Amino acid sequence: MAQITFPDFEYNRPDLDRLENAFQDVLVVLRKAETVNDAIAAVEQIDAIRATVATAYNIGYIRYSINTRDKFYKEEKEWFDTHLPRTEQWRIDYYRALLDSPHRESIELKFGKQLFDSAKVSLNTFRPEILEELQATNKLSSEFTEMRGGAEIELDGKIYNLSSIAPLEQVPDREKRREASTAKWNWFADHRDRLEAIYAEMVQLRTTMAHKLGYDNYVELGYANMNRTDYGPEEVANFRRQIRDHIVPIAQQLYEKQRERLGVDRLRYYDLAFRFPDGNPTPKGSPEEIVAHADKMYRELSEETGDFFRILQERKLMDLEAKDGKAPGGYCTYINEYQTPYIFSNFNGTSHDIDVLTHEFGHAFQVYSSRDQRPMEYNWPTFDAAEIHSMSMEFFTYPWMEGFFKEDTQKYYFSHLSGAFRFLPYGCAVDEFQHCVYENPDLDNAGRNAIWKEMEATYLPHLDYSDNAHLQAGTFWQSQGHIYSVPFYYIDYCLAQICAFQFHLMDEKDHASAWNSYVQLCKAGGSKSFLELVKLAGLENPFEDGVVKKIADRLVDRLEL
Template identity: 70%
Template sequence: MSVDPTASFPDFAYERPDLEANEAAFRAVLEKLESAGSINEAIAAVEQIDSIRAAVATAYNICYVRYSIDTRDEFYKEEKAWFDQHLPATEAWRMDYYRTLISSAHREALEAKFGRQLFNTAELSIKTFQPELIEDLQAENKGYSEYTELKGGAQIELEGTTYNLSSIIPLEQVADRAARKRASKAKWDWMGEHQERMEAIYGDLVKLRHSMAQKLGYENFVPLGYARMNRTDYGPEQVANFRKQVKQFIVPIAKDLAAKQAERIGVDRLRYYDNNFRFPDGNPTPVGEMGDTIAAARKLYDGLSEETGFFFRMLEDRKLMDLESKDGKATGGYCTYINDYGAPYIFSNFNRTSHDVDVLTHEFGHAFQVYSSRHQKPMEYNWPTYDAAEIHSMSMEFFAYPGVPDFFGDDAKKYLYGHLEGAIRFLPYGCAIDEFQHLVYENPHWTAADRNAAWKRLEAEYLPHIDYTDHPFLSQGTYWQSQLHLFGMPFYYIDYCLAQICAFQFWLKDEENHEKAWEDYIRLCRAGGSKGFLELVTLAGLENPFLDGVMEKIAAKVTERLGELS
């Protein structure tokens, strides 16, 4: 199917792929790669395989975006279910490709052409799949889709009005403590009403993933989870040391900041409905309506660089963003890439809180990166692994600071303080989610109550400043059930923490020398996924976030700046 590379997203053609025909074409090219008589023939085969895989990915991502925009749309709901059922079979193609690639007679020349990272990915990935796992992968997709649709369809009644999980958030941030308690309670009451279903979905996913790991010869899902995340240059030991440093250097800062927040807003202790209310006269709110936020972003990116100005206008012109919260829309925000159109897509749920700016600048960072590396070959290099990818997005939040006065007007200073404070306070939560996953997959026999008890213990270690005792659902240790990554992307969360330490470094570099910081950032974006995480960190001129001392040094600088802003 031919595509118009200048088309707008509503005009992107969707057609369910003929996987049987795709596989036949794929295997014909695979034979050419295996029997290639020259390096040029081998390179041509790799590029043809890329083209076939990209066509399937294009169809899936168009479907996924349209399904996310309205999870009640029967056509795309059915198409998404079809992909959930059939896409796992394409993993067999990919693994056969990787086996052929690493055993190629032209391997040395292929490495010289495409780089070592492709082969690192291939060698690690073939340890994650066997054909007998296809039904398990189908079931895994189905479980995540069920969780997504459950939350996307949330109807929360409050004082005669119906809200969803995104639109109720502004009510949780009002100055009237009783009012925000009613809103927050209503939201968490809804979660409590669906607790049994969410726990059952997650319990089934844990058992399923443990079973897959054992079929592949692993003791449990932890090493398989790391391999599926394509972590080629670090493992659980380095991550455990990172979490240890967060407990040592960041948790005390977060606890102190929470105490200052409680004093600032006039409460004795932060309850669950106080946590997101940061200032006594109200949280920073974007000026005007959604169109004003878009206009401020356009001005920001026009001023940041020629590349970003052009790119933001392209996103607008080609309708590559869906930002407004709507009923039936999947929760959260993401950026994906529609290969054949060379088009990133930004998905979000604006609700007129400061989070609108956070998520827009964050996802713009992802989109700008993948657009910058769209010409990278093979397609494995369009995106880096998630840990590196989050450097682009979280750093872009800091590069966006010059636009804060246009986004927030008189609330600009409050936003800068809140964003920086939120970034440092996120680290303990992110590490708690990661340690929780390690515990869960190391103990696959745990009941739902065991998992909740484990989360409650982790809250006491990482988040001692939050009090959930007056909500029957949250007091059990159930907050984790709202975190979609746990259900759909196991072990994808420490990535945000690693990237946050790198993003702080970009922020500090940017304040010292903007031109040099931006040059390093562009170089990182263009590299895509052509190198592993630690190699990309070095390429960007950043310090390794795992090394002792790096976090302590950054924490001190962030604390100093917060003191200046308070």
């Protein structure tokens, strides 16, 4: 492909009927291949067909995310919500043909066993009987995204969205923090009925799909959808136990120290995002200046990262600043036929702007590093491993933080590391909440909210919502988009955080060795399972008893508890 910029990337709604006919023709070749070379060629042709669909979807989704009010791309997103699920049958038929191929052993030698392990896990994740439920879930997910992207929060005569209100929740004036946070949560309270209804319907749809596919509940199907080939709910439960035992106490000490620093009698929900009495660390300079320093940072970090960041800029593969109508949050996705990632975020003047430039860049650097991996399943690893690249990049870029934060640099280091410790209990709370919900799908809204209150008591006992009736009812979870759109994803951040901590410690000891290991991990893409990639990088398995405590013990002294 020519080196054109993203605004000129061509979007065409895929002709699924034509592509399906082509796919089925190649599938016959794969099934009847007389030689292994014929079988491998068929796999590569199937990759190309699927890449065409993925490319169109991702270009459309990015442009829709940038402006959820764009009529054309909103309609395209709705079209994909309805029609994309049918391509799941293509994937299942393809995987079955791979597993049944008389050339399986030779194909495995060519592409590795991860393709076949993934195929086995995925075989029972789709049948035509669940097509309507998938379509309905997609539409609900889009509705949720549009609700949040279109949020209008009035405060002091001005209108904010969910991204632009965040800086006001971090100002030194406590009363102004309370007003901003209250205004934000009032928006959620005003939309509570619909938010709860959307999730209730999603739970029932996903449960119905699980039952139609022969599962007891959605948990097993959810894990299969996440392509987890070498661990299950028991290992995850044991990991959460380690976080409860060893990280929750550290987090609680951090919250108590924050209360003392701020000089308040009780740490209220509107105090949590405000870390220091003289203000949080904030990036210094305009968005253009921030990107310019990021360019310098990545050129100095390594030749690979410097060249890659220049590509992102020259080809306009980033949309970074918050604006009205833009979907909240941040992500990185991959446009297959152009072999380019894309970074989406919402700069709002907080330290999160820099976290996005490092975190999402880590994702982008990984997928670009493995862009030549085949089959296309190997461009990305599973989410658990993918988050290692992003979270580790946050630490690899520590030496350049002074260029972003100037006099706030030390505050940033403390805030970032303590934030990682504080995140782990929350991530586990989100994960256990989802397990409880999908194991008890007949709960009503009050029952789900009660479960969230239990999770808060277990993992986040510092929370004080006593002057906010909405949050006191156990509704905070309704602000977490992953719970709606990507079930069981959130624990992946926690697993990856323990791995990223290890890269940070390795980097301090021997940067060259740690960086080489990181690049090797990035280039491996999704060619191995989570635990195999952890081993490849020379990291310890976060599921093993004692690993969480050992890593925490090596880092906790830096927090000066």
